[in-house]
Amino acid sequence: MLNALRSKAMCLESQLPGIPLLIFLAAVYSLLRILKLYFPPPGNYPKRIPQLRGFSIINAVSFLNKRYSFLQLNQEMIGQDLYMFKAFQQKAVVLSGEQGRRAFFGEKGLHFELGQQSQNGPVPGGDVIRKLDEMDIQLVSIMNKQLLKIFHKDRLANAIPILVHNINRHMEAWGTAGKMDPFKDIYSIVVQMAICLSTCEELASNLRTVQHLGNLYLQQVTSITPMTLLFPWFPCSAKKQKERSAKGLYNILSHYVDLRREAKTPNLNPFDVLIADSDTNTAIVRFALFVMIVGVFNTTMISCWALIYLGGNNEWRNKVVAEVQNLIATYSNASRSKPIYQCFSTILLSAWEENMPIADVVIRETICLIKNGPALRYNLADNFQIGGNMIDKDTFVLYRREDVHLNVMCYSDPLTFDLSQFCAPREEDKQGNLLFLGWGASHHICTGTKTAKLKIKMLLALMLSSYEYQLVDGSSKPLKEPPQPNRDDTYESRRICEPCFFQYRNV
Numbered sequence: 001m002l003n004a005l006r007s008k009a010m011c012l013e014s015q016l017p018g019i020p021l022l023i024f025l026a027a028v029y030s031l032l033r034i035l036k037l038y039f040p041p042p043g044n045y046p047k048r049i050p051q052l053r054g055f056s057i058i059n060a061v062s063f064l065n066k067r068y069s070f071l072q073l074n075q076e077m078i079g080q081d082l083y084m085f086k087a088f089q090q091k092a093v094v095l096s097g098e099q100g101r102r103a104f105f106g107e108k109g110l111h112f113e114l115g116q117q118s119q120n121g122p123v124p125g126g127d128v129i130r131k132l133d134e135m136d137i138q139l140v141s142i143m144n145k146q147l148l149k150i151f152h153k154d155r156l157a158n159a160i161p162i163l164v165h166n167i168n169r170h171m172e173a174w175g176t177a178g179k180m181d182p183f184k185d186i187y188s189i190v191v192q193m194a195i196c197l198s199t200c201e202e203l204a205s206n207l208r209t210v211q212h213l214g215n216l217y218l219q220q221v222t223s224i225t226p227m228t229l230l231f232p233w234f235p236c237s238a239k240k241q242k243e244r245s246a247k248g249l250y251n252i253l254s255h256y257v258d259l260r261r262e263a264k265t266p267n268l269n270p271f272d273v274l275i276a277d278s279d280t281n282t283a284i285v286r287f288a289l290f291v292m293i294v295g296v297f298n299t300t301m302i303s304c305w306a307l308i309y310l311g312g313n314n315e316w317r318n319k320v321v322a323e324v325q326n327l328i329a330t331y332s333n334a335s336r337s338k339p340i341y342q343c344f345s346t347i348l349l350s351a352w353e354e355n356m357p358i359a360d361v362v363i364r365e366t367i368c369l370i371k372n373g374p375a376l377r378y379n380l381a382d383n384f385q386i387g388g389n390m391i392d393k394d395t396f397v398l399y400r401r402e403d404v405h406l407n408v409m410c411y412s413d414p415l416t417f418d419l420s421q422f423c424a425p426r427e428e429d430k431q432g433n434l435l436f437l438g439w440g441a442s443h444h445i446c447t448g449t450k451t452a453k454l455k456i457k458m459l460l461a462l463m464l465s466s467y468e469y470q471l472v473d474g475s476s477k478p479l480k481e482p483p484q485p486n487r488d489d490t491y492e493s494r495r496i497c498e499p500c501f502f503q504y505r506n507v
């Protein structure tokens with residue numbers, strides 16, 4: 001057998017004089033890979049874009065009410081990598097598959113901020129897009145500049161002791177044992193961390209006001225309903241709640257900006273930095289609110305679900321605990337007789353970032369399981385084509401993240417919390433193009449990735465080294481089944497089907 005192969009190889013070599021067989025095969029292989037990369041196989045694209053039937057108002061309400069299920073059901077029914085639906089007068093195109101993914105994330109004419117309007121403001125539904133002012137249209141690019149300054153690496157490094165101290169203050173209030181609702185208690189910590197990184201010390205250290213802000217923000221988000229989105233002029237109670245909470249948020253934040261304006265000695269807190277840049281109160285409050293909008297729910301959701309998944313998986317929980325112990329042993333210079341939070345305070349940013357590989361994978365897998373639903377854009381390109389189909393200008397374009405994260409073609413067991421899929425030798429997230437979209441891709445990558453990861457790792461580290469916990473139901477009985485995420489819950493940080501609590505006690 002071997003001899004036969006050898007003589008075949010020699011025969012081929014003799015047909016390619018001067019080119020060693022292996023180099024030739026490697027070159028062919030590389031060429032094929034490059035061709036595959038630049039000319040992916042054609043997707044499952046129809047000649048004409050299929051359109052979902054039914055009343056456009058029903059589509060709009062279904063999309064807003066149960067976005068995940070609505071898109072999944074249609075995808076199964078239509079079975080193509082491209083289809084469109086109408087919601088009121090607005091057209092929306094839904095893309096799937098590798099070609100769709102590459103087009104969605106690669107096309108510069110797809111506008112990010114206008115796409116987000118279907119999330120919080122006017123949805124596919126009329127001419128509201130034209131009412132947006134320049135500030136709204138440029139919001140993310142303006143905020144990105146401020147975020148890069150305020151969330152700069154050096155500032156983040158300096159904030160570590162205060163962030164750890166804040167988490168510890170909350171944990172002290174939990175006591176040595178008890179039962180807690182992670183989505184409520186961890187939400188409070190995350191709100192405080194966001195306030196701490198985006199406002200001023202006077203506000204961040206005032207726990208009652210921070211809690212009040214957290215409640216107002218929750219009211220603001222829960223007042224976004226299909227009703228308020230579709231009929232923004234209708235004076236329903238949700239609309240009133242939205243206006244009241246927006247006013248409350250503005251007044252509190254603006255009051256603290258005034259306090260800092262009147263302060264005799266300026267400091268390096270975010271409000272002071274923005275005041276020094278001659279920003280108005282409105283602009284400074286907008287920045288603080290933007291940080292809450294983009295960061296708080298995402299960070300709460302991923303922290304809570306990471307703890308829930310680890311709570312049901314002893315093997316990986318023990319690995320994270322060992323990693324945290326090693327972090328303290330190797331990178332903290334506080335005396336071991338000090339309380340544990342003081343040990344964490346002295347760990348440098350680089351150690352948090354580079355020496356917690358297992359926590360990194362926990363975050364990645366949790367995002368894959370939880371952060372799904374459509375990424376949204378608005379097409380401003382004159383000539384955006386996909387699979388031979390022209391996508392009209394002024395159309396919403398959607399890409400369902402679950403098309404990769406929860407797809408058996410990309411991950412072998414996508415619905416199971418399975419960290420080994422990201423580790424060698426499997427590394428399934430590296431076996432194709434754009435297989436992990438958890439922090440965005442190409443033109444729109446999350447500006448808060450480093451900050452969010454640091455906060456989540458701190459929460460995991462303090463929680464897992466301070467407490468043992470068990471997942472229980474409302475009557476404190478151990479959960480029979482692992483909790484399931486509610487993927488249709490777009491507006492709250494919970495995204496959980498059945499209530500789940502942590503029964504905890506100090507270790």
Ligand code: HEM
Nearest residue numbers: 291294295298299302375438439440444445446447448452
């Ligand atoms: C676990 C927490 C977080 C997750 C999972 C997350 C995820 C994402 C994703 C997937 C995108 C891209 C959206 C798209 O393509 O449509 C994004 C964009 C963005 N995120 Fe995050 N994010 C998190 C926390 C934060 C935080 C804490 C901040 C800042 C305080 C932040 C700021 C932003 C900004 C400004 C963008 C828009 C970037 C651009 O388009 O240039 N995020 N994030």
